[in-house]
Amino acid sequence: MTEDDPTDEISDIETRIERLAEIAERCRKYILASKIAIGGGGALLLITILGLFGTGLTAALGSIALVLGGIVSLGSNISTLQQTESAIGAAEALRAQLIGRIDLRVVEDTPMKLV
Template sequence: MDEDDPSDEISRIEARLEELAEVAERCRKITLVSKSVIALGVGLMLVTMLGLLGSNQVAALGSIAAVLGGIVSLGSNVSTLRQTMAAISEAEALRSDLIGRIDLRVVGDEMRRRI
C-alpha cells in the first residue's frame, strides 16, 4: 500500500463500519426484545400475584425466569452496543484522519489554469 494513497485503508475502514453498523442494529433489536420480555414477565407476575390465574406456581416461576432472562439479555446487549458504538466512533475518526491526509484538488482549478 502506497503511503501517499490511503484509499485501500479507507475502503477497509468503511467495510468495517458497515459490519459494526449491522452489529449495532442487531443489538438494538435484541434490546427491544429483552425489554418486551421483561415487561411480559412483570405483567405475568402481577397477574399471578393478584390471583387472576389462581395460585399457579408455574406461572410465577415463569414470570420470574422471564424477568431475570430479560435483564441478563438486556445488560449484555447494552454493553455490547456501547462497545460497538465506541468502535464505530474510533473507525470514523480514523477514516476522517485518512481522508484529511489525501491531497484533494478542485477540478475547476485545473481547467482555469489551462485557459
C-alpha cells in the same frame, strides 16, 4: 496509486463501520425484545400473584425466569451496544484522518462541447 495512498485502507474502514452498524442495529433489536420480556414477565407475575386467571406456580416461576432473562439480556446488549458505538466512533475518526491526508485536487468546470 502510490504506496502512501490510503484509499484501500479507507475502504476497509468503511466496510468495518458498516459491519459495526449492523451489530449495533441487532443490539437495539435485542434491547427492545429484552424490555418486552421484562414487561411481559412482570405482568404475568402480577397476574399470577393476584390469581386473576387461575395460573399456578409454574406460571410464577416462568414469569420470574422471563424477567431475569430479560434483565441479563438487556444489560449484555446495552454493554455491547456501547462498545460497538465506541468502535464506530474510533473507526470514523481514523477514516477522517486518512481522508485528510489525501492530496485532493480541484477540478474546474469546463464547458462541454456538443458533438
